[in-house]
Amino acid sequence: MSLAILAGATALAVTPPGTAVDPLVVVANRTPVAAAESGRSLTVIPGEAIRDRQALVVSDLLATTPGVGVTRNGGPGGVTAVRIRGAEAEQTLFVIDGVRLNDPSVIGGAYDAANLLVGDISRIEVLRGVQSAVWGGQAIGGVVSLETRLPSPGAFSAEGAAEAGGLGTSYLRGGIGGGSGALAWRLAADAFATDGVSAARTGTERDGYRRTGASGRLTADLAPDVRLDLRAVWSDARNAFDGFPAPAFIFADTRERGRTREALGYAGVTFPLAGGRVKNRLGLALTDTRRRTYDPDQAVTDLTFRAEGRVSRLEYQGEAQLTPDWRLTFGAEGERSRMRIASPSPWDPQPQPLARSTGVDSAWVQALGSPGRDLTLTLAARLDQHESFGNHGSGQAALAWRPGGGATVLRASLGQGFRAPSLYQLYSEYGNAALQPETALAWDLGVERQAGDIRLSLTLFGRRTEDQVNFAICTGGGDPNCTGGRFGYYDNLDRTNATGLEAAASGRLAGFDIDASYTRTRARLEGQNGAPDRDLARRPKDMAALDVSRTLPGGVRLGLGLSFAGESLSDLWGGPPLKSRLTANLRAEAPLGDLVSVYGRIDDLTDEAPETVRGYGSPGRTAHVGLRARF
Template sequence: MFKVTVSILALAIAAPALAQAAAGEDDQIVVTAARAPQKLDEVGQAMTVIDRAEIEARQTVSIADLLSTTPGVTVTRNGGLGSLTSLRIRGAEAEQTLVVIDGVRVNDPSSPGGGFDFANLLSSSIERIEVLRGPNSVPWGSQAIGGVVNIITQAPTDRFRARARAEYGYANSAFASAGVSGGTGPLALSLTGGYLDSDGISAAADGRERDGYRQYGANGRATLALTDAIGIDLAGWYAHSRVGLDGFPAPDYVLADTADYAKTQEVYGYAGVHANLLDGRFRNRVAFTIADINRDNYEPAFGTDPSFIGRGRSERYEYQGDLRAAGPVRLVGGVEHETSRYDDGFLKRSVGITSVYGQAIVQPIRALTITGGVRHDDHQRFGGRTTFGADAALALATGTTLRASYGEGFKAPTLYQLYSAYGNEALRPETARNYDLGVEQALVGGRMRIGATWFHRDTRNQISFRNCADAAECADYPFGRYDNIQRTRAQGIEFAIALRPVDALTVSGNVSYIDSRNRTPGAAFDLDLARRPQETAAVNVDYRLPFGLSVGGTVQMVGDSYDDAANSVRLDGYALASLRAELPIGDRLSVYGRVDNLFDADYRVIAGYGTYGRAAYGGIRVALD
């Protein structure tokens, strides 16, 4: 698989690459690295940016499927669309990725590891995704050990805009979304709604019953300018989802068809005031955010009441200042307090954490940007923790950008890990240290970009579930408990290439080699971490014909991995291919279609759980400006 990928990228490099540079790529603005706007060539950390144009070109419905083709990222799903979907960055645990939507941290306090379930994240309103790979706890705090996925939805606009999309395909899958934005005077608004209904596939690989999925949701943003320098910002997100599940029925207690299902309701909100003082050189923001997730599982065989409930809620108060001081110095810092709540119907708990952080961004010369920062978190349960981070980016006139970074990660134990029936109130926070070195080169007037990044991360005090080891321990914890028992190491290299030989053709590809290992003394020492393939690769090609028809395809390749920590259950590698096309009809309407898993590959990402075979979809898209 690895050799095939390298061959494909070599062919892409050999494509004719002439003409003018793609305008504006060096001036691209990102906000995730320092939690403040920066040019991408001023960032010393490894990042991938996905914009709305790429989301639409790929005809994306599930954001997780799109993210799975980015460097250093792997995704697993417990069956069909809507089932538990976990994203891992550079071999870190899925729960060690911080997810942010419109400034709101959306990781679920009621889930065992506090992770975000990507199952219900659809593309209806998403304008931009920034993926930062590697620990970044200085600006973002707890949970950013593996990295940060920052989701930004459609921003309000001054003039009226509208767009809509509807498609139908495999398994009676129907997806529709519509959005409008506009403004009047000092007020600007955007609103998007979406609906998805699908018969799905069987969650159990050997099952015959389809486990369907349905979601309806909406989100919006608003800005109100009180003066030229002061304004109010609001954002809200709502999604209600229902997915069929398979369980482990008696007498065999193996994964099989059942009538189980789950419902999830997600509500996220942001309310803030910004004040840009000193002619815009001193930007201030005060905000309140809330994330509220309700999960209910049902087993009809045992009645109509939920068999499990999870209620997770986090409330955060935050201030951030961004001062462009005299000369080459910029200071970014803030103060935050977050309260997280957990309720499983039997136990209610809450915990608070107060944080202060500061960063200095210095440009001693125009080509060199150096960033350094420190953060201190004071956790109600285990006390204080200080983390550091630093990075540098050197953007030369030759088109070469050199990057280096050191980052520390920090993750507080979740309420479930501390207080549930399996909890341990003596837990310590997980920590990580990461080193990055990267280089990117622009060639042929910017129409070709190639890059490589090496990284190394060590994680300590990783929290894992431990079964009781002796009679005394079993008396206190008969079903086991969580403990700081694991050390892990991940290291590897990521390659990426982007080509635009002519305006009508774009080619991009990436190859990642990630060696993720258990470094805990004992029987599992130096074994591969579960569900972490060492090799992944993806190639995307899109071409627009002179009469407007766009055609494209994606090839994604994933190497072998193991389903368990003991490395006893092997998951074979696989390759997936997809084709897509879109034809405009006039200036406002287009029709499109795609075929996923073109060659009907039979593969597994989790042992025993089903995956989609060949599937075709078709739809229409409307845009009004």
């Protein structure tokens, strides 16, 4: 992800006790930059805050940050969509340890965050707004970057946690690491299980979820300023879900289940050139996702769907200090994606799989420097050469101004983006080979101020997307895309527009550690061909979050989290709206000596059981207790 990714960094917006207020951020510029010098809009959740919140699922943490909305189809393990500033879920790029997470076999080619647990993750950066110039086509909405714990040379260390709670939930996590001389390593594993709740809100049987995962990192200094970096992440998840059983064909309890196995690997080497004046990184990344769904009540075969998505990516990144005031970062990337899907049925239990692939080659450059006192300018440009859609360029300019070098930072950015249709949207049974890429233009203006121990920020933003891909339902009328009895197909139906504001405050006030945010978003589907404008589904106009915590004498730490999402449309077809929801979580942790602590929490304190997707259930109030240890 960066030439200096092994360097530590502190928080920008979600601030644990005693955190410095002038941190480094990485994801915004693909290289460490002081937060005050970044013109892009970004929030960091550091390791201390991740530990303090006691969250097990990454999406629960993301939902507390400005501009981020999360919906989930049922309990843990249900399809989880992360939308930034009202964008589509497939327009959010996920990156873990520098490796981009996407599955070309899913509908939009996006990453389903359902199986993304906190595990060994030590830091999360959320970059908001169109970021295609630096991060490519998937980053129209923004980027979520996750970093696992880094190997630390020296003495052996270990840590672990175990907890149990309501709905038959259990969680185990452990990590070990160490090193000597030029070698450092870390291994981690976790296991999560729950009996869950019924995926169908009206159902009575529970749909359980089981997941195991592991990760590892190794660094080796091969020579002065030459480092080998190896990374791997793996998970195996099994979930039960509900469907539309005969004869009523309405959403209800079924015995359907699924399994998803995800694996990623990365090998890279950093080295200097030109007498150390140019830093370089060359890396190879692979991701492989395999999904299966089963229905024990289906005749002939219980397998109902199988899919494999694979992405290989070769990338180079260089960095040069042109002058004392200007730094140049540049790179080249080659990505190859492959999809293989099949839908077995009683009348065709062994269908011929549909296999398609595509590729995109990219080159990008970014200049970051100071054209004047207390002013930082970032200029970025990218050219993508897509195998099916030819050349597409995107650019971005971002400005940060710190008048007089004081406590106030003014920011502005303007960026272009494009996203090619997914392999599924192009070639599946609902595919449309005539699809065109989505394009977007976005801006934001923000101000941030450090007032004592509190950091305050306010950002205005906007984004316009053209040719957005959506599903068109066949209604007759001689549509040539509806031949063969198709129910519908993907088409460039939509022009969308999102505007809004984000406000945040974090720091320490009267002995309390606080983190608060409010987002106002108006995300609209603009009327075309005489159709009226309308709101986009599952985009609440108002979202807010508040977390308050305090450490008492004796080291006992208490915390309260509140999360609010306003009313929103459930779908674009006139269904009843999703009600506004307010949930509360209460937590505590107490030390049992220097190395061990006991902790506990109550999730959804008021038993709201919020419905984030129409018709799907939610766990409601549950209590959990656990132990943590470090050695």
